[in-house]
Amino acid sequence: MSGPNTNYDPVQVTPLKAEQVEQMVSEALAAIESASTTAELKQARLDHNGDRSPIALANREIGALPPQARKEAGARVGKARGQINQAIAAKEKVLAAAELEAQLAAETVDMTLPVRQHPVGALHPVTALMDKMADVFLSMGWEVVEGPEAEAEWYNFDALNLHPEHPARALQDTLWIDPVEKGALLRTATSPVQIRTLLERDLPVYVVSPGKVFRADEYDATHLPVFHQIEGLCVDKGISMAHLKGTLDHFARAMFGDDIRTRMRPHYFPFTEPSAEVDVECFVCRGESVGNPSRPCRTCRSEGWIEWGGCGVVNPRVLAACGIDTEVYSGFAFGMGVDRSVMTRNSAPDLRDFVEGDIRFSRSLVGGAR
Incomplete structure (x- = not known):
């Protein structure tokens, strides 16, 4: 009975290396932090945590690893995605609160201003x-x-x-x-x-x-x-x-x-x-x-x-x-x-x-x- 395969091509799993994963997280956090509107934050989510983002592509590589390397790489990528999700959720709250405050400020009614009442009818x-x-x-x-x-x-x-x-x-x-x-x-x-x-x-x-x-x-x-x-x-x-x-x-x-x-x-x-x-x-x-x-x-x-x-x-x-x-x-x-x-x-x-x-x-x- 043969043992587990311990040989794999390190070139094909480069995205799973610790320094590469850290780089992906840093870029994602920077993009999230720089988003000033909910629309920009949505684009940052797609770019850095969407189905075609670097971290998602790296996650797909885990399946090519032998069992002893798969666990370590999976934990590293999962932790990275968690950091990105947390940053997105936190930024979303900040932007939503800021946009609500701006909307309320824009729709503020000055109760001291004179108004023209809508004309009403009269009994004949x-x-x-x-x-x-x-x-x-x-x-x-x-x-x-x-x-x-x-x-x-x-x-x-x-x-x-x-x-x-x-x-x-x-x-x-x-x-x-x-x-x-x-x-x-x-x-x-x-x-x-x-x-x-x-x-x-x-x-x-x-x-x-x-x-x-x-x-x-x-x-x-x-x-x-x-x-x-x-x-x-x-x-x-x-x-x-x-x-x-x-x-x-x-x-x-x-x-x-x-x-x-x-x-x-x-x-x-x-x-x-x-x-x-x-x-x-x-x-x-x-x-x-x-x-x-x-x-x-x-x-x-x-x-x-x-x-x-x-x-x-x-x-x-x-x-x-x-x-x-x-x-x-x-x-x-x-x-x-x-x-x-x-x-x-x-x-x-x-x-x-x-x-x-x-x-x-x-x-x-x-x-x-x-």
């Missing part, structure tokens, strides 16, 4: 005023109700005592939905919401219904085909015109000030009887412009009063159409336009500004409720 003045109006009635214990904008003819006209020949049903006043024979339309008032409430709820009823309405009106400075109304309805036992006057007086004081006055002028509406137009005292001149040419008032045109809306005792025919016993129950109703209220309160010259979507308009009216 009509929406703001409707919310304020609804809040007045909520504080009185009333409810806010809503209904569909596309409505049936019966709810919009018939149940409200508007006979088939009434001019409001004509094409020049109402926006009908094709085909017209189907009897569908875009509601001309929020009154259909009141009819639905009477049909769906138990009595007594105290509700207010703000919302969007539609008319076949011209689009100009004083008219819009789409505008907003708020209507109120009370149906209970023993309700009279006096309750309506007290409610509207409270509403007016909440909207225009505690010393505001109201007045009623006889009028006609098919759905109320008796009916009235309600006016409020001009909240700008308080009537002092009447007969006083030295102090004219643009808001009331020196008349001292501003038309506010319509009102009246609910017509018994309307209650009967909803199945309510008119011998037991009575009620009152009122309604006013919101857009014109905003226009009057803020001296806005053109209703078209309300629908142009210019945020500067909404901001200029300070939420629409001064």
